[in-house]
Amino acid sequence: MxxxxxxxxxxxxxxxxxxxxxxxxxxxxxxxxxxxxxxMTQKVKQITKGELNIxxxxxxxxxxxxxAEGLLDVEVKKVDNRLRxxxxxxxxxxxxxxxxxxxxxxxxxTMETFMNPKLSLE
Amino acid sequence: MxxxxxxxxxxxxxxxxxxxxxxxxxxxxxxxxxxxxxxMTQKVKQITKGELNIxxxxxxxxxxxxxAEGLLDVEVKKVDNRLRxxxxxxxxxxxxxxxxxxxxxxxxxTMETFMNPKLSLE
DNA sequence: AATTAATACCTAAGTTTTTTATGCATAAGA
DNA sequence: TCTTATGCATAAAAAACTTAGGTATTAATT
Numbered sequence: 001m002x003x004x005x006x007x008x009x010x011x012x013x014x015x016x017x018x019x020x021x022x023x024x025x026x027x028x029x030x031x032x033x034x035x036x037x038x039x040m041t042q043k044v045k046q047i048t049k050g051e052l053n054i055x056x057x058x059x060x061x062x063x064x065x066x067x068a069e070g071l072l073d074v075e076v077k078k079v080d081n082r083l084r085x086x087x088x089x090x091x092x093x094x095x096x097x098x099x100x101x102x103x104x105x106x107x108x109x110t111m112e113t114f115m116n117p118k119l120s121l122e
Numbered sequence: 123m124x125x126x127x128x129x130x131x132x133x134x135x136x137x138x139x140x141x142x143x144x145x146x147x148x149x150x151x152x153x154x155x156x157x158x159x160x161x162m163t164q165k166v167k168q169i170t171k172g173e174l175n176i177x178x179x180x181x182x183x184x185x186x187x188x189x190a191e192g193l194l195d196v197e198v199k200k201v202d203n204r205l206r207x208x209x210x211x212x213x214x215x216x217x218x219x220x221x222x223x224x225x226x227x228x229x230x231x232t233m234e235t236f237m238n239p240k241l242s243l244e
Numbered sequence: 245a246a247t248t249a250a251t252a253c254c255t256a257a258g259t260t261t262t263t264t265a266t267g268c269a270t271a272a273g274a
Numbered sequence: 275t276c277t278t279a280t281g282c283a284t285a286a287a288a289a290a291c292t293t294a295g296g297t298a299t300t301a302a303t304t
Contacts, residue, residue, distance in 0.1 A: 016229040018141035018261065018290075027236050038281050048232050058262050060283060082270055082281060101237065107138040108230050110170050114149050115223065140261075140290065160252050180291050182254060204252055204299055 021054060021062050023104050026089070026097040029072070034088040037063055063087060071096050143176065143184050145226055148211070148219040151194070156210040159185055185209060193218050 028040055035043070037059055044054050063085075066072045071093035075086045089097060150162055157165070159181055166176050185207075188194045193215035197208045211219060 014225045014229055015141035015290085016145070016225060019137035019139070020233065021261080023138070024236060036281080038279095042280095047235060051228070052232055055263070056282085057264070057266095057284085062261085064283095080271065080280090084281070103136045103138060104233060104237070106173070107136055108233065110174055111142065111145075111226060111230065113169060114146060115226070137261085137291095143290080158252080164251095177292065178253080179255080179293070179295095184290090186254095202251090202300065206252070 017052065020104070021058055022066065023100045024054070025059075025062060025066065026071070026093065026100050029087060029089045029093070030097045034075070034086045036084040036086050038084075066093070139174065142226070143180055144188065145222045146176070147181075147184060147188065148193070148215065148222050151209060151211045151215070152219045156197070156208045158206040158208050160206075188215070 024044065025040065028035055028043060032043075037056070041054050041056065041059060044052055063072065067074055067087070070090060072087045073090050075088075077084050077086060146166065147162065150157060150165060154165075159178070163176050163178065163181060166174055185194065189196055189209070193212060194209045195212050197210075199206050199208060
């Protein structure tokens with residue numbers, strides 16, 4: 001009747017993943033053309049070899065928000081008598097993806113500056 | 123009497139910096155031995171050429187938390203009749219810094235996997 | 245001389261994002 | 275038959291940050 005509760009490892013135990021979920025979703029859709037939520041959780045787990053597990057409690061609200069903002073389009077399909085909600089990027093979503101990936105690059109560059117501060121200071 | 127309100131640019135307009143403030147603080151103290159809060163905001167602005175501005179509303183509570191966790195020690199000094207609270211890493215803080223920088227490296231590596239997914243997938 | 249900007253600390257309300265903990269339903273496997 | 279996997283969802287709580295104040299001293303500008 002009741003589901004067994006077992007949490008594995010959310011967001012790699014690291015707070016750094018906070019704020020990057022949107023970027024991850026957009027990049028996944030940029031690669032795969034169309035995906036459904038559950039598929040994204042599995043794909044991320046696979047790509048990162050289990051290091052990064054996005055939780056459904058974070059994912060679904062995020063998808064709904066992106067849809068409401070006009071960045072994603074949804075298409076519901078029934079496969080094996082089970083519903084799947086396929087998401088894909090809109091025109092606006094494509095632009096936002098480019099911008100988010102730029103931000104990620106900038107973020108990484110900035111944080112690497114902190115890692116090797118000697119290079120940037122006198 | 124009243125302070126002019128003028129916000130410049132918080133956290134580089136990017137949500138990605140959420141969750142990285144602690145890492146930034148620890149790394150700054152790892153480099154500089156001891157620093158005070160206001161000095162940190164200026165240092166970060168300088169190092170990132172204005173791209174990243176940490177707000178005091180985020181910084182001070184973060185410093186208090188790190189102190190409460192035993193990662194930082196405080197020493198109050200009066201300079202020019204103005205108070206400064208100098209923070210430095212404790213033994214525990216040094217270890218946490220190593221661990222946080224490891225996490226940052228892992229995070230960057232993982233996110234770069236998303237940027238160049240062809241390399242990691244068949 | 246008076247106002248503003250800079251230095252230096254602080255906090256509290258509100259927002260956003262994520263975690264945690266559920267809920268429902270079907271299919272597959274042990 | 276019971277559990278795991280698939281697939282969606284939400285709601286309360288926690289966490290982190292933004293926004294918007296506040297106090298006080300010193301330096302710079304008007």
